Amino acid sequence: MDKALVGIVMGSDSDLPVMKEAADILDDLGVACEIIISSAHRAPDKTAEYARSAAGRGLQAIIAGAGGAAHLPGVIASLTTLPVIGVPIKSGPLNGVDALYAIVQMPAGIPVATVAINGAKNAGILAAQIISLKDEAVRRRFEKYKSGLARQVEEKNARLGSLGVENYLAGK
Numbered sequence: 001m002d003k004a005l006v007g008i009v010m011g012s013d014s015d016l017p018v019m020k021e022a023a024d025i026l027d028d029l030g031v032a033c034e035i036i037i038s039s040a041h042r043a044p045d046k047t048a049e050y051a052r053s054a055a056g057r058g059l060q061a062i063i064a065g066a067g068g069a070a071h072l073p074g075v076i077a078s079l080t081t082l083p084v085i086g087v088p089i090k091s092g093p094l095n096g097v098d099a100l101y102a103i104v105q106m107p108a109g110i111p112v113a114t115v116a117i118n119g120a121k122n123a124g125i126l127a128a129q130i131i132s133l134k135d136e137a138v139r140r141r142f143e144k145y146k147s148g149l150a151r152q153v154e155e156k157n158a159r160l161g162s163l164g165v166e167n168y169l170a171g172k
Ligand code: RP5
Pocket: 010, 011, 012, 013, 014, 015, 039, 065, 066, 067, 068, 089, 091
């Protein structure tokens, strides 16, 4: 197995169904990653050790997802020089808005690149883009991925043009 270049960390196993989307897209783009559960509140020492050792172990970016009082991405960012991408997880009575605000409102000097609530797929893509700066093969796979997106739009547009609105929606 290739050495992990991206670390995916989440606060709880309840975050896993969402955070798996980051691992899946990284896999599609051929970027090796590792995935762990570690909580800023429930396992602070483990989280600190993970963040402090990440760069030395060869990771080049970290994706951290948490819900509620989501301090995990910010704490990790405070303890590493690696770029950290934060994923606010939709959970609890505030539906992820609490996590979004907690993750995005970092103090100057300690950025966390925050994606949308439950936006783990985009977090994976952003991490792959960071890796692609130095990895030609990843860059080529990412270009192919983007052309695929454009092609899908074109196909949908052509279908809409030939079927019309009602038939298009009926076939969806
Ligand atoms: C956060 O609290 C976790 O990231 C999770 O999103 C949320 C709830 O955790 P569990 O109570 O499901 O373990 O720390």
